[in-house]
Amino acid sequence: MPGRRKKKKLWLIPLCAAVITAAVLGVLVWNALRNGKEAGGGSSDGAGADRTGTVQWNGKTYQYNNHLSNYLLIGVDNTEMTETSTGQADAGQADAIYLVSWDRVENTLTTISVPRDTMTEIQVYGPGGTDLGKSTDHISLSYAYGDGSHESCRLTEDAVSNLFYGLSIQGYCSISMDALPVLTESVGSLTVTVPNNSLEGVSPEFTEGAQVTLTPENTETFVRYRDTGESQSALKRMERQQEFIRAYGEAAKTRFAEDPEFAAQLYTSLEPYMVTSMGNDEFVSLMKSAAQGKVKEGWTVPGEGVEGELYDEYHVDDNALYEKIIETFYEEAE
Numbered sequence: 240m241p242g243r244r245k246k247k248k249l250w251l252i253p254l255c256a257a258v259i260t261a262a263v264l265g266v267l268v269w270n271a272l273r274n275g276k277e278a279g280g281g282s283s284d285g286a287g288a289d290r291t292g293t294v295q296w297n298g299k300t301y302q303y304n305n306h307l308s309n310y311l312l313i314g315v316d317n318t319e320m321t322e323t324s325t326g327q328a329d330a331g332q333a334d335a336i337y338l339v340s341w342d343r344v345e346n347t348l349t350t351i352s353v354p355r356d357t358m359t360e361i362q363v364y365g366p367g368g369t370d371l372g373k374s375t376d377h378i379s380l381s382y383a384y385g386d387g388s389h390e391s392c393r394l395t396e397d398a399v400s401n402l403f404y405g406l407s408i409q410g411y412c413s414i415s416m417d418a419l420p421v422l423t424e425s426v427g428s429l430t431v432t433v434p435n436n437s438l439e440g441v442s443p444e445f446t447e448g449a450q451v452t453l454t455p456e457n458t459e460t461f462v463r464y465r466d467t468g469e470s471q472s473a474l475k476r477m478e479r480q481q482e483f484i485r486a487y488g489e490a491a492k493t494r495f496a497e498d499p500e501f502a503a504q505l506y507t508s509l510e511p512y513m514v515t516s517m518g519n520d521e522f523v524s525l526m527k528s529a530a531q532g533k534v535k536e537g538w539t540v541p542g543e544g545v546e547g548e549l550y551d552e553y554h555v556d557d558n559a560l561y562e563k564i565i566e567t568f569y570e571e572a573e
Contacts, residue, residue, distance in 0.1 A: 429452070470544070
């Protein structure tokens with residue numbers, strides 16, 4: 240399967256840290272120019288959903304929160320957006336996946352991290368676009384089977400929606416890694432607190448707990464690097480991405496307060512590297528609307544990393560995930 244990464248090599252993984260652009264902006268800006276679609280829940284160990292969007296969980300009835308709008312943010316591991324044919328499996332992988340949920344009434348935002356090695360059902364195509372049905376595989380590969388554009392985004396959107404028991408997703412944005420310098424330069428330098436020691440052997444400045452100023456020169460290392468010879472290195476890298484998102488979010492909010500044209504300028508700068516279902520006007524309006532919003536504590540799809548036969552895998556704890564879905568997207572019925 241093209242695109243998977245074998246172990247026992249040490250290199251910079253082309254992560255599309257630029258999708259972090261989208262993820263960061265998602266943390267700050269997603270709003271409700273679109274009405275959220277009603278999402279039905281799935282069922283897990285007796286938790287059933289009906290067509291009204293209610294679910295039974297631990298003896299209680301929960302109603303889907305229709306004030307939510309959910310957006311998928313994808314980081315593609317190509318240096319540029321690749322146009323290809325369905326079934327070629329060479330569109331790149333969804334190396335960074337974030338789901339942002341915005342409560343349009345409470346004006347709160349929740350960011351959910353989906354590990355790239357999550358094992359789940361994805362749509363598979365053969366050469367020439369032959370539909371081969373669903374297969375359990377790394378969620379990052381869902382993007383690869385598409386066209387490197389909107390179809391790839393929709394395939395990943397479907398995979399994430401299915402993982403979240405049929406959750407409705409109102410929009411998507413994918414960005415290639417070449418947008419990383421654009422993102423960094425848009426706010427100048429960033430100060431991050433290094434969350435783990437996964438970079439200490441590469442650069443001593445990145446010791447766990449250290450506060451480091453990121454510039455265009457060292458941001459790539461902080462956001463993209465992982466040692467593929469080390470099991471579950473993608474999870475440690477994801478922790479660094481999350482810290483980068485936090486720091487960029489704070490810096491972008493300050494920039495927007497100083498310059499109301501910041502959002503429009505950033506969107507224009509990112510367009511060559513971006514595939515999105517959002518237009519410029521919507522993007523700018525979202526940022527303006529949510530600038531005063533509150534960012535709630537995010538979470539990662541619960542599970543554990545294991546070593547598969549050939550590649551790292553992330554096995555989801557279905558019960559724990561369902562509980563987080565209820566907590567995030569539902570309210571106890573009156």
